[in-house]
Amino acid sequence: MWTFLSGIFLGWGLGSNDSANIFGTGVAANIIKYRTAIILISICVLIGALLEGPKCFATVGMFSKLSTTTAFGAALAAGIIVALMSYLSLPVSTSQAIIGSLLGIGIIYGFADFGKLYKVIICWVLTPIGAMVVSIVLYKVLRFLFERVILDLRLRSFFLTGGLVVAGCYGAYALGANNVANVTGVYVGSGLLNPLGAAAIGGLSIASGVLTYSRKVMRTIGMRIVPMDAYSAVVSTLSQAITIHLFTQVGVPVSASQAIVGAIVGVGIIKDVKTVSKRMLAEIGIGWISTPLLSGLLSYSIMEVLRGGA
Amino acid sequence: MIWVKKESNVIDLILKLISKIEECLRASMDTIQHYLKAEIDEAKEMAKKTDHLETETDEIRREVEGLLFSGAFLPNLRGDVHVLVEAMDKIADSAEACCDFAIGQRPEIPDDFKSDFLTIAADSIYSYDPLKEAVENLFSEKGKDVSIVREMVKEVGIRESDVDDLEWKLTRRIFTSALPLAQKLHIQYWLEKITNISDRIEDASDCLNSLIFKTRI
Numbered sequence: 001m002w003t004f005l006s007g008i009f010l011g012w013g014l015g016s017n018d019s020a021n022i023f024g025t026g027v028a029a030n031i032i033k034y035r036t037a038i039i040l041i042s043i044c045v046l047i048g049a050l051l052e053g054p055k056c057f058a059t060v061g062m063f064s065k066l067s068t069t070t071a072f073g074a075a076l077a078a079g080i081i082v083a084l085m086s087y088l089s090l091p092v093s094t095s096q097a098i099i100g101s102l103l104g105i106g107i108i109y110g111f112a113d114f115g116k117l118y119k120v121i122i123c124w125v126l127t128p129i130g131a132m133v134v135s136i137v138l139y140k141v142l143r144f145l146f147e148r149v150i151l152d153l154r155l156r157s158f159f160l161t162g163g164l165v166v167a168g169c170y171g172a173y174a175l176g177a178n179n180v181a182n183v184t185g186v187y188v189g190s191g192l193l194n195p196l197g198a199a200a201i202g203g204l205s206i207a208s209g210v211l212t213y214s215r216k217v218m219r220t221i222g223m224r225i226v227p228m229d230a231y232s233a234v235v236s237t238l239s240q241a242i243t244i245h246l247f248t249q250v251g252v253p254v255s256a257s258q259a260i261v262g263a264i265v266g267v268g269i270i271k272d273v274k275t276v277s278k279r280m281l282a283e284i285g286i287g288w289i290s291t292p293l294l295s296g297l298l299s300y301s302i303m304e305v306l307r308g309g310a
Numbered sequence: 311m312i313w314v315k316k317e318s319n320v321i322d323l324i325l326k327l328i329s330k331i332e333e334c335l336r337a338s339m340d341t342i343q344h345y346l347k348a349e350i351d352e353a354k355e356m357a358k359k360t361d362h363l364e365t366e367t368d369e370i371r372r373e374v375e376g377l378l379f380s381g382a383f384l385p386n387l388r389g390d391v392h393v394l395v396e397a398m399d400k401i402a403d404s405a406e407a408c409c410d411f412a413i414g415q416r417p418e419i420p421d422d423f424k425s426d427f428l429t430i431a432a433d434s435i436y437s438y439d440p441l442k443e444a445v446e447n448l449f450s451e452k453g454k455d456v457s458i459v460r461e462m463v464k465e466v467g468i469r470e471s472d473v474d475d476l477e478w479k480l481t482r483r484i485f486t487s488a489l490p491l492a493q494k495l496h497i498q499y500w501l502e503k504i505t506n507i508s509d510r511i512e513d514a515s516d517c518l519n520s521l522i523f524k525t526r527i
Contacts, residue, residue, distance in 0.1 A: 030381075030385050031384065143527045146527050152450075152451055153317070153321070153387075153448070153449060153525060154314040154318055154321065156525070157317050157382075157384050157387070158317070160384055161384060229524070229527075230384045230386060
């Protein structure tokens, strides 16, 4: 049972951080109350994890043959890196953290399969790019609807508020479906849990992070995005959700944080305004290398310690 | 529409506000006309009506503010709606100030200036008409026609500029006349109060312009 603790810790960290990508804008702009937002996210994350979460378990498990101890070490290393990067306010991807961890452990035991890594790396790179493309298309299509059909200001207000809530719920669903594999995929790989049990434990641990420790991050991230108008916020949230949901269908866990940044860049391209700083983009680029590398090193170190103690 | 009840209430109140301001401006025009005809009792009566209508516009503004702060409209639009309502309320304030000045201080307008005062007052006050049309269009249930709103906002600007021209010419006539300096200053101050109405109308149209910009996608 203790082996699950590291996964629950990782899920908690994921929930506390990534909920900001979903409803940060709405909460910071007072469109939706924080309490309502976290309840909606928790429910939708759990539904997403249970219904579609198992689709990504195979990808997480394919890099290493896991035992109880290695599953524990991988989730612990990823959890620590996620917590550390969050503490330093750096955008962090749990997907990159857990894959890095698994590869680190795989190196020790000599079964790391770098050959399978290309598919995942392509998906990581395509996440912000894909979200950007989706947001550009969505912005244009929905703008046509809003400018030609919904002319009454009252209805516009209603549709934008409702749109933000619906997009947020879909985003939470997609997050649960895509990212639950990062949290408990290692336990499926090690045979400790069946996919449904892993989805349930993972979904609940993500929800626990959302419910207990997401306020600060949600405010911070929300404030970063809040200069956007409501329409752009709806489009970027929806684009992020569609993007990570698409990657769920190919079975690869990706970063929700990087998807939202890509979506915001897309909105900025359409509106010809600067929505994201070069620094934020550089941080994403650095994150692609540093997060898996640090997780790999840490999991390697943890396993060395555990092996030495054994 | 139950799901947009707060927004509907705000819009109903704004539409009520623009009608009330129009009434207030017409009462102030009547005040000026009666005053220039030396019909002081009638002018006082109309000035009272102006005061009363201005108080009503204040009440409507406060009601709108209450609804806005309780969450009507999206936050990024809420502030601009509030600013617009405040700016519109100031139009009624300026009409009231103009009447109060006439009744309270009784500026003595020489006969050969009276028709100019009347023309400027009418032009200043009726620059409200395009603003009213623009606001009604923006908040129409059928949906806004931005081109009409923009055209009307532009019209307000043209009318305000015309009033400024007339004001400048009359000010020059006043100060080149043989009137005592105190009287010159006194009637010029009333002229300023009259033209202040079109200035406030233009301010409100600027707020409207900003609101149109915010509602654009």
